[in-house]
Amino acid sequence: MNNYLKLGWRNIWRNKRRTLITIASIFFAMLFALVMRSFQFGSYDHMVNNVVQSYTGFIQVQNKDYWNDKVIDNTFSISDSLIDLVKSSYNITDVVPRLETYALASYKLQTKGVMVIGIQPSVEDHLTHLSKRIIKGNYLDDENSGLLVSERLAAYLKIDVNDSLVLIGQGYHGMSANGIYPVKGIIHLPTPDLDNKMIYMNLKSCEYLYSAPDMLTSLSLNIKDPHDLDATVAELSKKLNSNTYAVLSWKDILTDLVQQIEIDDYSGQIMLGILYMVIAFGVFGTVLMMTSERKREFAVMVAVGMQKTKLSFIVLIEMIFIGIIGTIAGMIGSLPIIIYYYLNPIRLTGEYEKMMEAYGIEPIMPMALNWEIFLNQFIIVLILILIAIIYPVGSIARINVIKSLRG
Amino acid sequence: MSIIETKKLKKIYDDSHVPVKAVDGIDITFEKGEFAAIVGPSGSGKTTFLNMLGGLDNPTEGEIIIDGINIWDMKSRKITDFRMNNIGFVFQAYNLIPVLTAKENVEFIMHLQGKSKAERHKRTRELLENVGLGDRMDSRPNKLSGGQQQRVAVARALASKPKFILADEPTANLDSKSTATLLDIMERLNEEENITFIFSTHDARVVKKARRVITLEDGVVISDEVK
Numbered sequence: 206m207n208n209y210l211k212l213g214w215r216n217i218w219r220n221k222r223r224t225l226i227t228i229a230s231i232f233f234a235m236l237f238a239l240v241m242r243s244f245q246f247g248s249y250d251h252m253v254n255n256v257v258q259s260y261t262g263f264i265q266v267q268n269k270d271y272w273n274d275k276v277i278d279n280t281f282s283i284s285d286s287l288i289d290l291v292k293s294s295y296n297i298t299d300v301v302p303r304l305e306t307y308a309l310a311s312y313k314l315q316t317k318g319v320m321v322i323g324i325q326p327s328v329e330d331h332l333t334h335l336s337k338r339i340i341k342g343n344y345l346d347d348e349n350s351g352l353l354v355s356e357r358l359a360a361y362l363k364i365d366v367n368d369s370l371v372l373i374g375q376g377y378h379g380m381s382a383n384g385i386y387p388v389k390g391i392i393h394l395p396t397p398d399l400d401n402k403m404i405y406m407n408l409k410s411c412e413y414l415y416s417a418p419d420m421l422t423s424l425s426l427n428i429k430d431p432h433d434l435d436a437t438v439a440e441l442s443k444k445l446n447s448n449t450y451a452v453l454s455w456k457d458i459l460t461d462l463v464q465q466i467e468i469d470d471y472s473g474q475i476m477l478g479i480l481y482m483v484i485a486f487g488v489f490g491t492v493l494m495m496t497s498e499r500k501r502e503f504a505v506m507v508a509v510g511m512q513k514t515k516l517s518f519i520v521l522i523e524m525i526f527i528g529i530i531g532t533i534a535g536m537i538g539s540l541p542i543i544i545y546y547y548l549n550p551i552r553l554t555g556e557y558e559k560m561m562e563a564y565g566i567e568p569i570m571p572m573a574l575n576w577e578i579f580l581n582q583f584i585i586v587l588i589l590i591l592i593a594i595i596y597p598v599g600s601i602a603r604i605n606v607i608k609s610l611r612g
Numbered sequence: 613m614s615i616i617e618t619k620k621l622k623k624i625y626d627d628s629h630v631p632v633k634a635v636d637g638i639d640i641t642f643e644k645g646e647f648a649a650i651v652g653p654s655g656s657g658k659t660t661f662l663n664m665l666g667g668l669d670n671p672t673e674g675e676i677i678i679d680g681i682n683i684w685d686m687k688s689r690k691i692t693d694f695r696m697n698n699i700g701f702v703f704q705a706y707n708l709i710p711v712l713t714a715k716e717n718v719e720f721i722m723h724l725q726g727k728s729k730a731e732r733h734k735r736t737r738e739l740l741e742n743v744g745l746g747d748r749m750d751s752r753p754n755k756l757s758g759g760q761q762q763r764v765a766v767a768r769a770l771a772s773k774p775k776f777i778l779a780d781e782p783t784a785n786l787d788s789k790s791t792a793t794l795l796d797i798m799e800r801l802n803e804e805e806n807i808t809f810i811f812s813t814h815d816a817r818v819v820k821k822a823r824r825v826i827t828l829e830d831g832v833v834i835s836d837e838v839k
Contacts, residue, residue: 208723215711505707508668510696510724510772512689607669610703 209515213522216495223491228531230487231586234480235535238582240572243543245473247573249466251550255396255567256462257455259333262301262425264438265458266291269451271422272458277306277377280420281449290444291424296437299331299427304411304420308374308382310404312364319358321372321404323411332427335392335405342366342390350410351389355403359391366391372404372414380416395567481589484531489593492524496597503601504609517598521591528590532583546572615775615808616642616665621674623660623831634660636831637674642776645806647799649813649822657831658812659780665810666699666778667691679775696724700769702779702811706761708753714740714764715749721772739767743797759790763797770807779811783818795821 217224257263271279283302291300304323309316326345330336335353336344345353352370354362364370369385376382386406394400412418428437434454441452456463496503503516550571553561561568623635635657642648650658663669664676667683675682683694695701708717715736722732740749743763745756753761762782769777779798783791799821801807811818819825827835 208720212709212711219711501707502709505701505703506709507692508666508695508701509721509768510692512692515724607663610668610707 209519209522213519213526216519217523217526220495223494224527227487227491227527228534231484231528231531232534232538234484235532235582235586236539238477238480239535239539239578240542241473241476242578242582243539243572243575244546244570245469246575246578247547247550247571249470250573251567251569251571252462252466253455253459256399256459259338259394259396260399261455261458262299262332263428263431263434263455264297264426264441265453266424266426266441266445267422267451267453269447269449272451272453275305275422277304277375277415277417277420277422280304280377280417280422283419283421283424288424291426291441294437294440294444296428296430296433296440297426298429299328301325301328301332301425301427302408302421303329303423303425304408304415304417305422306374306411306415308372308404310358310362311371311373312362312368315362315364317358317361318402319372319404320399320402321374321406321411321414323408323415324405325408329405332425338392338394339390340393342388344390345405345407347407349389349407351387351406353390353392353403353405354388355400356391356393357397357400358402358404359388361401364388370404374415376415377417377420382415384410384414386410397567481585484586485589485593488524488527488590489596491527492520492594492597495523496520496600500604500609503604504606507604507606508610513601513604517594517601520597520601521594524590524594525587528586532586536579536583543572543574546570547574614641615644615679616640616810617675617677618665619675619677621661621664621676622672623657623664623669624672633831635664635671638828638831638833640826640833640836642808642810644775644808645802646808646810646824647802647822648810648824648826649819650810650826650828651813651819652828654814656828658828660831661828662778662780662810662812666701667695696721696772698772698775700772700774700777702762702765702769702777702782704781704784706753706758706765706785708761708764708768710753713750713752714745714756714760714767717753717764718767718771721768725772735771736767739770740764742801743767744793757790759786759793762786762790762794766794766797766801770801776808776810779809781813781815782811783813783815788817791815791817 268279268281288300291297302325306321308319308321310319326347326349330344340356345351354364354370359365362370366388368388370388371385372383374382394403412420428434438452438454445452506516507513550569553568553570558568618638618640621635621638622633625632625634638661650661652658660669664671670684676684678698683691686694709720712720718736718739719732722735737746737749740746743766745760745763745767748756748760753764756764783794786794795818798809802809813819822839824836824838826833
């Protein structure tokens with residue numbers, strides 16, 4: 206094996222310029238592919254985390270009718286046994302009860318339709334880290350009857366901490382829901398859409414306001430391993446009575462976001478396809494030249510007793526060397542760029558900023574620092590190399606020793 | 613004791629409109645330890661005959677029996693292994709692997725044979741010293757003269773301890789001094805180690821050294837002279 210490696214290594218440096226050009230083509234294709242994919246996946250993660258970790262949670266348990274008809278009547282009763290059942294799933298880390306509904310919020314001459322979420326402040330903080338988003342005033346505590354108002358909403362209503370906000374809505378089974386509450390804190394939510402309309406209040410106060418004691422619209426769940434999302438949803442769906450509950454992942458809840466990510470991902474894949482074509486043709490051209498100019502040498506090796514399979518193996522080693530050097534160089538070259546933009550995300554301005562905000566996403570583009578992106582590109586390049594050497598390996602298998610020796 | 617025997621050996625190339633009989637029914641035997649030259653004008657069938665003896669080209673008819681085995685009864689992979697273990701080749705254009713040093717070129721076949729590192733090193737050193745290149749073991753072919761490269765090729769041909777060595781016009785690309793050195797080495801190896809050499813040649817100096825001269829013309833043996 207060592208001998209074949211040595212032979213392969215030396216062979217690739219016979220024509221240094223050609224080998225370097227091939228390595229350079231792989232390097233640049235890898236660099237562009239890695240930077241592009243890291244930007245894409247970084248943006249996707251950012252979008253998902255924006256919404257998932259500040260609002261939906263990874264999974265929600267809802268009344269089975271709530272998703273299609275989001276009214277307070279489609280709620281379910283909270284019980285310790287239900288929470289214990291949900292918590293028994295291995296991947297669940299936090300179970301966050303919520304009562305979500307709508308109201309008209311009014312302060313002095315300003316009025317706006319808002320989303321009201323009743324939360325258990327200490328539990329909610331585990332999932333959405335709301336307390337870290339306080340920009341003025343204080344976070345709620347479990348006994349507090351005040352409100353947290355999102356920053357843009359507060360600006361619209363021209364309301365500040367310690368002012369009193371009137372909420373008017375419709376409670377459970379048509380009950381009237383009116384109340385006046387002091388503002389305890391202003392919070393900044395990264396998602397502009399949410400930042401324009403959110404009010405948080407203590408769950409008990411919310412239940413009282415909406416005449417829905419011990420009723421919830423959702424249990425938002427945080428999970429340990431996002432890769433096991435689908436398995437966790439399936440497990441919970443089995444455990445919970447489907448006549449009463451629906452278990453939804455964030456992908457079911459944020460369908461627009463998922464579609465947007467998918468469309469962007471397809472465009473990225475098309476770009477990658479073009480880059481891979483560059484790599485494939487570069488490698489194919491090199492391997493074709495390397496084999497055609499060495500036919501006589503191959504014939505000698507076969508004549509003296511080398512099996513054609515071993516000869517093909519040497520050619521494979523040569524191309525794998527080129528592929529590995531190119532991909533590793535591409536990885537090393539892309540790492541500083543990726544790390545920099547991972548730590549210092551690009552803040553979008555102008556039209557892009559407006560577009561992102563219209564989607565309800567904070568207008569920044571971080572890069573993902575994800576080893577899977579590197580591994581995937583590495584594997585794809587190796588597969589391309591394997592495909593590119595099919596023809597040369599075939600020509601080695603068909604080599605006519607006598608003709609090749611004659612040159 | 614005969615190590616090679618051909619029976620009614622024929623090679624007809626029929627890829628053109630007119631079939632060409634390159635070898636036309638050669639019956640011949642070679643004994644262990646021979647130092648034989650095959651001569652004849654261009655197109656007489658020398659190279660084709662050697663290629664068939666070496667298992668590189670298959671005959672149209674007839675048999676080649678080496679140590680009792682009809683080699684063309686074997687499958688392609690087996691013939692390749694058979695060549696590796698039984699036949700040494702010296703080519704007109706040396707055909708060393710350019711990225712390997714002299715030592716590594718000689719070791720190459722032993723490596724294919726699965727010989728141990730110690731054995732490979734020992735034999736390589738012996739062989740290269742034997743052909744007068746003990747001091748050039750780490751030189752790559754492009755740093756060696758034509759004569760030196762051909763001597764490495766002889767050492768490589770001997771590396772696998774073959775039953776015989778086939779050399780196709782081994783001196784055709786060499787100057788007279790290198791030719792004389794190479795012939796001396798081959799003759800010494802033949803005499804001292806009883807190694808069988810069969811070579812095709814046009815070179816009168818080679819013919820002069822040979823102890824058996826087989827003359828081909830139009831694919832048939834027209835004379836077979838033992839000196």
